[in-house]
Amino acid sequence: xxxxxxxxxxxxxxxxxxxxxxxxxxxxxxxxxxxxxxxxxxxxxxxxxxxxxxxxxxxxxxxxxxxxxxxxxxxxxxxxxxxxxxxxxxxxxxxxxxxxxxxxxxxxxxxxxx
Amino acid sequence: xxxxxxxxxxxxxxxxxxxxxxxxxxxxxxxxxxxxxxxxxxxxxxxxxxxxxxxxxxxxxxxxxxxxxxxxxxxxxxxxxxxxxxxxxxxxxxxxxxxxxxxxxxxxxxxxxxx
Numbered sequence: 001x002x003x004x005x006x007x008x009x010x011x012x013x014x015x016x017x018x019x020x021x022x023x024x025x026x027x028x029x030x031x032x033x034x035x036x037x038x039x040x041x042x043x044x045x046x047x048x049x050x051x052x053x054x055x056x057x058x059x060x061x062x063x064x065x066x067x068x069x070x071x072x073x074x075x076x077x078x079x080x081x082x083x084x085x086x087x088x089x090x091x092x093x094x095x096x097x098x099x100x101x102x103x104x105x106x107x108x109x110x111x112x113x114x
Numbered sequence: 115x116x117x118x119x120x121x122x123x124x125x126x127x128x129x130x131x132x133x134x135x136x137x138x139x140x141x142x143x144x145x146x147x148x149x150x151x152x153x154x155x156x157x158x159x160x161x162x163x164x165x166x167x168x169x170x171x172x173x174x175x176x177x178x179x180x181x182x183x184x185x186x187x188x189x190x191x192x193x194x195x196x197x198x199x200x201x202x203x204x205x206x207x208x209x210x211x212x213x214x215x216x217x218x219x220x221x222x223x224x225x226x227x228x229x
Contacts, residue, residue: 014196028228093156099162101170107155
C-alpha cells in the first residue's frame with residue numbers, strides 16, 4: 001500500500017520568509033512518481049512538479065525548489081521569498097506506474113501574511 | 115488548450131435523490147480519474163478509466179456509486195440514494211499516453227451538498 005504523510009497541517013509566515021513543506025512517503029514499488037499540487041482558494045488543483053523515483057536530482061523553478069531524498073523517503077518543497085499569492089493548500093502525492101492513480105497526503109495550508 | 119471541465123460546479127440535493135456529475139477531459143487524454151475530496155482532507159481515488167472501460171474501481175465506497183465513459187471521452191459519475199456523508203468535492207483528472215504520461219491534470223471539481 002502507498003502512503004503519503006504531510007506532518008504540517010498549517011504554516012503561517014510573513015511575506016518574504018522562506019517556507020519548507022515536508023512530505024514523507026511509503027511504497028513497496030521500486031519505480032514510482034512523486035508530485036506536488038497547489039490548491040488555491042478557488043479550489044482547482046494545480047500541478048507543480050513531478051519527480052521519478054530514479055531521478056534524485058533536486059530541482060529549482062523560480063522561487064520553488066524541491067529536495068528528493070530516497071534514503072529518507074522524503075520529497076520536500078521550499079518556497080523562497082514567499083508572497084501573498086502563495087497562500088494555498090499544498091498536496092504531496094505518490095503514484096506507481098501501473099495505473100498512475102494518486103495517493104495524496106492530507107495537505108499543508110500555507111498562509112502568507114503581508 | 116482547454117483544460118478538464120466539470121459540470122455542474124455546484125450541486126445541492128436532498129437525501130435519497132439521484133445525482134449525475136459530468137467530466138470532460140482534455141482532448142486526446144485517454145486516461146480519466148475520479149477523486150473525492152472531503153473538507154480538510156486530500157483527494158481520495160474513486161475510479162480510473164483507460165478508454166471506455168473502468169480499469170480500476172477499487173475506490174468506489176459502495177454500490178450506490180457508479181461511473182461510465184461510453185465513448186472514451188466524457189465521463190459521468192452517478193450516485194444513487196444520496197446520503198449526507200456523500201457531501202464533498204468530486205474531482206476529475208485526465209492523463210495522456212506517451213511522453214510525460216505520469217501527470218494528471220485536474221478539473222475545477224463539483225461541490226456536492228446533500229441536505
